[in-house]
Amino acid sequence: MTIFRVSSLRAFVTGATVTRAAPWSVPSVAPPSDIQIEFKIEPLPRPGESIEHKRARLLYQSRKRGILETDLLLSRFAKTYLDSFNAEQLEEYDRFLDEYDWDIYYWVTDNPQRTVPEKWQASEIFKLLKAQVQFQGKEILRMPDL
Numbered sequence: 001m002t003i004f005r006v007s008s009l010r011a012f013v014t015g016a017t018v019t020r021a022a023p024w025s026v027p028s029v030a031p032p033s034d035i036q037i038e039f040k041i042e043p044l045p046r047p048g049e050s051i052e053h054k055r056a057r058l059l060y061q062s063r064k065r066g067i068l069e070t071d072l073l074l075s076r077f078a079k080t081y082l083d084s085f086n087a088e089q090l091e092e093y094d095r096f097l098d099e100y101d102w103d104i105y106y107w108v109t110d111n112p113q114r115t116v117p118e119k120w121q122a123s124e125i126f127k128l129l130k131a132q133v134q135f136q137g138k139e140i141l142r143m144p145d146l
Contacts, residue, residue, distance in 0.1 A: 043095075043098050051087060051090065054094070055082050055083070055085075055090065058078060058082060058090065058093055058094060058097065059075075059078045059079070059082055061097050062074035062075050062077065062078035062082075062097065063078070065101050066101060067101040067102065067105065069105050070102075070104055070105045073104075073105065073108060073129070073132075073133055074097075074104070076132070077128070077129050077132055080132065081128060089125060092123060092124070092125050096120065096123070096125055096126065099120075102114075107120065107126070107130075108126075108129050108130045108133045109133060
């Protein structure tokens with residue numbers, strides 16, 4: 001029998017619990033390998049956010065993702081298109097940025113490891129991003145100036 005010490009983290013996470021095996025667990029019994037924990041943090045509601053503030057926030061969120069590859073793709077996209085987007089397009093891009101970084105990267109680079117969900121296959125924002133990535137070809141990318 002394996003003894004687990006459980007620590008729960010529920011701040012900012014809905015419906016998920018983090019569990020960790022204690023160092024004094026009995027090592028002879030391996031935990032099940034079919035357990036998968038997925039975290040999805042719900043976006044903060046932003047009632048009354050102005051268009052200018054939303055553009056600035058989305059530009060920042062496009063630049064500071066945490067994965068350099070996605071940072072490069074999204075920051076160049078945001079620099080090119082955010083100023084011309086209307087409120088509806090900004091809202092769609094905001095929802096798109098809630099996706100996981102590696103998923104976005106694999107989707108726009110046509111990597112077969114991840115399939116594009118139906119909700120983004122017909123998206124105007126996704127099509128623009130994918131077209132920009134394909135157009136860049138072998139160009140050396142760098143972050144756009146602020």
